[in-house]
Amino acid sequence: MTLTPAVRRFRSYQRRIRQARMVARAIKSKRHPILAHIIPMRRCNLSCGYCNEYDKVSNPVPTAEMLRRVEMLAKLGTSIITISGGEPLLHPDLDEIIRGIRSQGAIATIITNGYLLTPERIQQLNRAGLEHLQISIDNVNPDDISKKSLKVLDRKLQWLSEHAVFDININSVLGGGMAHPEDALTITRRALELGFETTVGIIHDHDGQLRSLKENERAVYDQILRERKPAMFAFAYDNLFHKNLALGQENEWQCRAGSRYLYICEQGLVHYCSQQRGYPAIPLEKYTQADVDREYSTVKECAPFCTVSCVHRVAMLDLMRNQPREALTRFFPPATEGGPPQLPAGVQVLTKIFLPPPDGQPQGAAQKVVAGAAMKIFGVK
Ligand code: SF4
Ligand code: SF4
Secondary structure: OOOHHHHHHHHHHHHHHHHHHHHHHHHHOOOOOOEEEEOOOOEOOOOOOOOOOOEOOOOOOOHHHHHHHHHHHHHOOOOEEEEOOOOHHHOOOHHHHHHHHHHOOOEEEEEEOOOOOOHHHHHHHHHHOOOEEEEEEOEOOOOOOOOOEHHHHHHHHHHHHHHOOOEEEEEEEEOOOOOOOHHHHHHHHHHHHOOOEEEEEEOEOOOOEEOOOOHHHHHHHHHHHHHOOOOOHHHHHHHHHHHHHHOOOOOOOOOOEOOOEEEEOOOOEEEOOOOOOOOEEEEHHHOOHHHHHHHHHOOOOOOOOEOOHHHHHHHHHHHHHHOHHHHHHHHOOEOOOOOOEOOOHHHHHHHHHHOOOOOOOOOOHHHHHHHHHHHHHOOOO
């Protein structure tokens, strides 16, 4: 019997503290990026039919240049750096880039198609200090559109379950009139069985915009929501924003891309996101605090039907920051009209520590002391 799942759970608690610190920093100040995606190479070993984020020819970005970009992101105050692609496991020095992210104090994560994982490669990622890995699985059996399939990847998932001490999220997808929407439920169930986190994404077009769900797809989506783990902030927000998209309805939110979220392409340019490359397209070394501040308030016209979930999650923190009680009521609606929001226990504790009383009175002295102590525990000045 392997001890790895127990070690992963233990390390996961340590990572929760780092994540709580990241959330506390994000709520304390709006003047730094929370999440950046960096691309160490655009090449991919697959060619999914819907994807516009890969090629078959590009070389890896030199490692020294990737480490320089990581350092520049750290100088901007970035909390989480996700290595994406193309396929990041094709980069010969991926582990050095992960070490570089950790040495700057940021949270290190990757998004991969998983094809190149072996038990030895997973152990190397453990040693490099990787904290989170996401694999998106599109279907149960490979087809002409996608080979990111449970059948092909299940052995890799078992190896991850046996050897990885980092957190793992399995993302399934729905939408676009896919032939077998029930596959998303099969994938979610398998991921939960192996002890992984799960998310479900709605397929977007080449501009990151919505293709609304058909009735059978919506039924699968509702079932996945019922079977997933209980809602915390991220899940609650995912549920809310995906629910609107599933119904073909727009979301009312402020996209903070270019400020709280940065996408750094393989050429080292800062873009809003993978779907809106070309804006503002400023080289990272010239990206300043003034750019971060300006883009915080820039309205993005693509926002109402945007499906780029990581940017939505980042925006959730600013909603919490600016309108905490309204945000909680939206994420965790009351059971009865006019009643209090249905908050999970952890969120109730945080609310009591940090939010002013609901009657509009300012925080009392005792609450200020507890909030100050909590910020010190999280290491936020
Ligand atoms: S594996 Fe990812 S990057 Fe590669 S083609 Fe498929 S979706 Fe695109
Ligand atoms: S709303 Fe923001 S994240 Fe979504 S596509 Fe537009 S720029 Fe990208």
